[in-house]
Amino acid sequence: xSAPLLEVSNLAVRFDTDEGSVHAVNQVSxxxxxxxxxxIVGESGSGKSVTxxxxxxxxxxxxxxxxxxxxRFRGRELLGAPERxxxxxxxxxxxxxxxxPMTSLNPALPVGRQVGEIVRHHLGLDRRQAVExxxxxxxxxxxxxxxxxxxxxxxxxxxxxxxxxxxxxALSCDPAVLIADEPTTALDVTVQAQIVELIKELRxxxxxxxxxxxxxxxxxxxxxxxxxxxxxxxxxxxxxxRELFAxxxxxxxxxxLRSLPTFxxxxxxxxxxxxxxxxxxxxxxxxxxxxxxxxxxxPCRENFPDLASVAPExxxxxxxxxxxxxxxxxxDATP
Amino acid sequence: xxxxxxxxxxxxxxxxVKHFPVFGLLRRKVGAVRALDGIxxxxxxxxxxxLVGESGSGKSTAxxxxxxxxxxxxxQVIFDGQDITAASRKALxxxxxxxxxxxxxxxxxxxxxxxxxxxxxxxxxxxxIGTASERRRRVAELFELVGLSPRLxxxxxxxxxxxxxxxxxxxxALxxxxxxxxxxxxxxxLDVSIQAQIVNLLDDLKQQLxxxxxxxxHDLSMVxxxxxxxxxxxxxxxxxxxxxxxxxxxxxxPYTLALLSAVPVPDPVRESQRERIxxxxxxxxxxxxxxxxxxxxxxxxxxxxxHTDEPVLRDLGAPQAPHMVAxxxxxxxxxxxxxxxxxxx
Numbered sequence: 001x002s003a004p005l006l007e008v009s010n011l012a013v014r015f016d017t018d019e020g021s022v023h024a025v026n027q028v029s030x031x032x033x034x035x036x037x038x039x040i041v042g043e044s045g046s047g048k049s050v051t052x053x054x055x056x057x058x059x060x061x062x063x064x065x066x067x068x069x070x071x072r073f074r075g076r077e078l079l080g081a082p083e084r085x086x087x088x089x090x091x092x093x094x095x096x097x098x099x100x101p102m103t104s105l106n107p108a109l110p111v112g113r114q115v116g117e118i119v120r121h122h123l124g125l126d127r128r129q130a131v132e133x134x135x136x137x138x139x140x141x142x143x144x145x146x147x148x149x150x151x152x153x154x155x156x157x158x159x160x161x162x163x164x165x166x167x168x169x170a171l172s173c174d175p176a177v178l179i180a181d182e183p184t185t186a187l188d189v190t191v192q193a194q195i196v197e198l199i200k201e202l203r204x205x206x207x208x209x210x211x212x213x214x215x216x217x218x219x220x221x222x223x224x225x226x227x228x229x230x231x232x233x234x235x236x237x238x239x240x241x242r243e244l245f246a247x248x249x250x251x252x253x254x255x256x257l258r259s260l261p262t263f264x265x266x267x268x269x270x271x272x273x274x275x276x277x278x279x280x281x282x283x284x285x286x287x288x289x290x291x292x293x294x295x296x297x298x299p300c301r302e303n304f305p306d307l308a309s310v311a312p313e314x315x316x317x318x319x320x321x322x323x324x325x326x327x328x329x330x331x332d333a334t335p
Numbered sequence: 336x337x338x339x340x341x342x343x344x345x346x347x348x349x350x351x352v353k354h355f356p357v358f359g360l361l362r363r364k365v366g367a368v369r370a371l372d373g374i375x376x377x378x379x380x381x382x383x384x385x386l387v388g389e390s391g392s393g394k395s396t397a398x399x400x401x402x403x404x405x406x407x408x409x410x411q412v413i414f415d416g417q418d419i420t421a422a423s424r425k426a427l428x429x430x431x432x433x434x435x436x437x438x439x440x441x442x443x444x445x446x447x448x449x450x451x452x453x454x455x456x457x458x459x460x461x462x463x464i465g466t467a468s469e470r471r472r473r474v475a476e477l478f479e480l481v482g483l484s485p486r487l488x489x490x491x492x493x494x495x496x497x498x499x500x501x502x503x504x505x506x507x508a509l510x511x512x513x514x515x516x517x518x519x520x521x522x523x524x525l526d527v528s529i530q531a532q533i534v535n536l537l538d539d540l541k542q543q544l545x546x547x548x549x550x551x552x553h554d555l556s557m558v559x560x561x562x563x564x565x566x567x568x569x570x571x572x573x574x575x576x577x578x579x580x581x582x583x584x585x586x587x588x589p590y591t592l593a594l595l596s597a598v599p600v601p602d603p604v605r606e607s608q609r610e611r612i613x614x615x616x617x618x619x620x621x622x623x624x625x626x627x628x629x630x631x632x633x634x635x636x637x638x639x640x641x642h643t644d645e646p647v648l649r650d651l652g653a654p655q656a657p658h659m660v661a662x663x664x665x666x667x668x669x670x671x672x673x674x675x676x677x678x679x680x
Contacts, residue, residue: 043526044497158617159390188389189553190614193597197613215527218556218599222606241603259531260601261560269538270560272531276496 003075005209006032006055006094006177011069013050013059022280024050026233027069029307032177037203037210039220039241041256042230045277048213051230052179054079055211056096057086073177092122095170097163099182104166105154111138112150115169122173137168141198160191164198171202179211184219196223217256221245226313229253232278232288235307239314249316249325251295287318295320344377345515345547346401351375351410353393353400357622368622370396372571373410375648378515383541383548385562385579387555387594391618392568394551398517401549402434403427414515432462432511439520441500445492451503452478452488458510477506480543482536498529505536509544517549522557534561555598559583567591570621570629573648577658585672587651587660589636592668628663636664 013025025047032038042048053059055071057078071078073089098104106114115137116130125133131150138146141164143157154162163183170178180199184192200223203210212220220227220241227244229237229252237250248254255273275292287293290300299305299319307317310325318324350373359365371393378384386394399405401412403419412419417430438444445454452474459470475485481502492500501521508516518537522530534557540546552558558565558579565582567575567590575588586592596612614633619625625632631641640663651665652658662668 043528160617189555189597190389190594191617192599193611194613196599197611216599217527218601221599221601221603222609245601245603255528257601259528261556270531270535272535273528274532276498276529277526 003072004031005034005036005074007070007072008051008055009070009072011051011054011071012067013047013054014065014067015063016065017063023233024064024280025054027307028228028230028233028235029069030228030235030238032209032211034176035203035207035209036226037212037224039224039227040211040213040230041215041217041220041227043215043277045232045280046230047233048230049181052096052181052211052213055179056090056094057081057083058090088122091118091175092173093175094177094179095173095175096179096181097166097170097183099185102154102159102162105162107154110151110153111157111165115150115165115172118169118172133172134168137172138165140171140202141165141168142194143168159187160194163187163191163195167195167198167202171206171208174206175208177209177211179213181213182215183212185214185216192219199223217245217260229256233280234288234304234317236289236318237316238307239311243311243314247311247314247325249310249314249321250289250318251293251320251324252289253316254324254327255292295324343379345380345415346378346549347411347413348374348376348378348397348401349411349413351397351400351412352408353396353405354408366622369571369624370621371400371407372624374566374568374571374573375410376566376573376576378547378549381541381545381547382563383550383561385558385565386549386551386568387553387558387565388568389553389594389618391570391621393571393621394553394568395519396571397568398436398519398549398551402431402436402517432464433513434515434517435508435511435513437501437504437508437516437518437521440524441497441504442492442524444504445500447492450489450491451483451495454492454503455488455507455510458507462511464511473510474506477509480509480540481506496529497525498532501525501529501533502536505533505540509540512544513546515547515549517551519551520553521550523552523554530557537561555594567594570618570624572629573659573661574630575658575660575662576648577652577660578656581652581656581658585658585669587658587665587668588630588662589634589664589668590630593633628661630662636662636667638663 009029011025011028015022015024028051040048054066059066066079112134115134119125119133120130134150135147143149143161143164184195212224214220224241226240228235231252237253248257258271259273261270273292278288285303287300287304290296305317305319307315310316310321351371352373353371354367354369356364357366357368388394400407407420414430414434419430422430455474455477456470459465465473474488478485478488483502522533550561562579565579566573569590575582575591586595593612593614600606619632627643628641628646631637646661646663648659648661650657650659651669
């Protein structure tokens with residue numbers, strides 16, 4: 001077997017702050033094959049965005065610091081690679097779309113120039129070719145009358161259109177991997193549906209691999225092939241998407257599913273996860289989810305469970321992973 | 336008993352209008368953003384009315400105009416028999432404690448320099464409720480009520496998590512013993528696992544204190560979960576209004592159909608089999624709403640009639656279960672429910 005397109009192993013990232021060191025990402029590993037779509041799901045502070053930034057080599061240093069692990073793209077190590085090499089990969093091979101389309105665009109430049117700049121830089125096109133490519137790209141992402149709008153500034157577009165423009169910029173060099181960090185969080189549900197459909201369609205057409213980072217299990221359910229659930233900087237569960245929803249094997253994943261109102265089903269009382277997300281500056285040997293977990297037993301407070309197999313291609317970091325997997329997630333069963 | 340109580344309504348909104356002027360050169364008024372363009376709805380005692388719509392639909396303007404935090408351009412708001420829109424400042428002062436609001440952002444809506452306890456005490460002081468020692472006792476009670484330990488009263492907002500901060504916001508809203516609470520995107524800024532905690536808390540408080548809610552959110556599945564009835568707003572008008580279950584299971588307005596089909600389902604099997612009605616384009620500019628039916632520019636059902644004639648809000652529900660809709664083609668949509676053929680123009 002050849003090397004995967006992207007292979008992240010044992011990634012560890014730490015932020016040094018006045019109040020001590022925050023362990024943002026701990027021993028996170030996953031792989032991404034050509035054309036595959038991975039969802040990284042987690043709440044605020046779970047480390048999902050820092051994981052994405054590390055792949056792009058964009059963790060601000062200091063205060064950030066990559067403590068260990070490796071990120072290989074087509075077999076090449078990216079961690080510690082010279083900035084020149086990273087710059088060639090970033091944007092061209094691995095492209096990223098961010099949450100906030102307004103702050104990611106330069107408000108003072110026409111969008112045609114912003115899209116054109118990327119292809120001129122990476123692909124060495126001349127001015128005329130760049131204009132042509134820019135209008136092609138804007139048409140590709142569904143901006144009506146694209147050629148006529150190259151001279152318009154970001155504020156002349158709606159929020160959904162600005163997100164489309166960012167996607168156009170990300171796609172401009174035909175990347176092998178598109179990393180989307182909560183690209184629909186700031187948008188209305190109708191516009192979110194448009195963007196999700198657009199990404200699906202582009203993926204079918206262009207065959208790129210996708211990493212979709214979100215806090216919303218619903219959004220990725222119909223979009224990705226597999227999911228990594230993160231909690232407190234750890235990958236706590238990894239599985240193909242259908243398996244994860246059908247047989248969640250980490251209590252946190254079960255909790256996330258049970259705190260969602262079931263749409264179209266009977267009205268029932270929600271089952272929230274008690275407590276609050278943990279403070280990342282304190283790292284203990286215990287399982288970080290233990291204080292909020294219904295399944296907690298003595299070993300959970302003593303040592304952190306490894307991310308280990310519970311079924312083929314399905315890993316969970318829980319001492320009771322087999323029992324959790326065998327309990328129907330949405331039934332009113334308590335452990 | 337007065338007229339307002341006879342139909343069980345705690346709050347009546349009649350043809351409420353709020354326009355924001357748009358100024359051009361030299362501060363000359365050149366137009367108006369018609370944020371609310373004549374909405375009418377009742378909120379019954381003890382119910383939760385959900386309010387949904389895209390950004391720019393007028394949800395938050397409705398909340399603020401109902402509480403008269405914004406002066407309405409026209410129309411009436413009648414709370415418990417009293418016309419709020421015509422009330423004097425003095426009269427308002429006695430009405431306000433009975434209507435409260437919980438805001439979206441628990442980070443921005445708490446004063447960072449005030450302890451949690453003094454934030455809640457302030458609500459009592461402003462309304463001249465109780466003596467100093469009674470107020471302190473009441474704060475402890477309120478903390479217990481929203482699931483916070485009273486020992487946390489001397490902490491500052493930054494020492495709390497987002498969910499705890501939202502609990503403080505709720506305690507503050509409850510301090511004056513209101514009958515009616517508007518929750519404007521009260522759970523939107525919270526993590527998924529915490530949202531469910533707050534929704535359950537709101538549900539419990541409603542039972543315990545016999546509250547009435549207006550629950551505003553862009554999260555349709557949460558609105559469905561918490562609301563007895565739901566109103567769908569589009570560009571400052573009510574497009575559809577009915578019992579939550581009816582609106583969700585048998586929507587009559589094409590806009591509601593599209594909104595519902597856009598909601599992601601946390602189930603990969605169903606999600607992959609689903610047919611989506613993807614709305615093309617963005618909501619039009621509320622400063623220049625389209626002629627006729629405001630939704631016609633994005634509607635798959637639109638005919639010539641929709642371009643010229645604005646549909647009125649009319650009742651297509653059963654005798655005991657009104658289901659209001661403002662669409663010329665609602666009968667056709669109703670006819671296709673339950674045929675299993677799917678709904679196509």
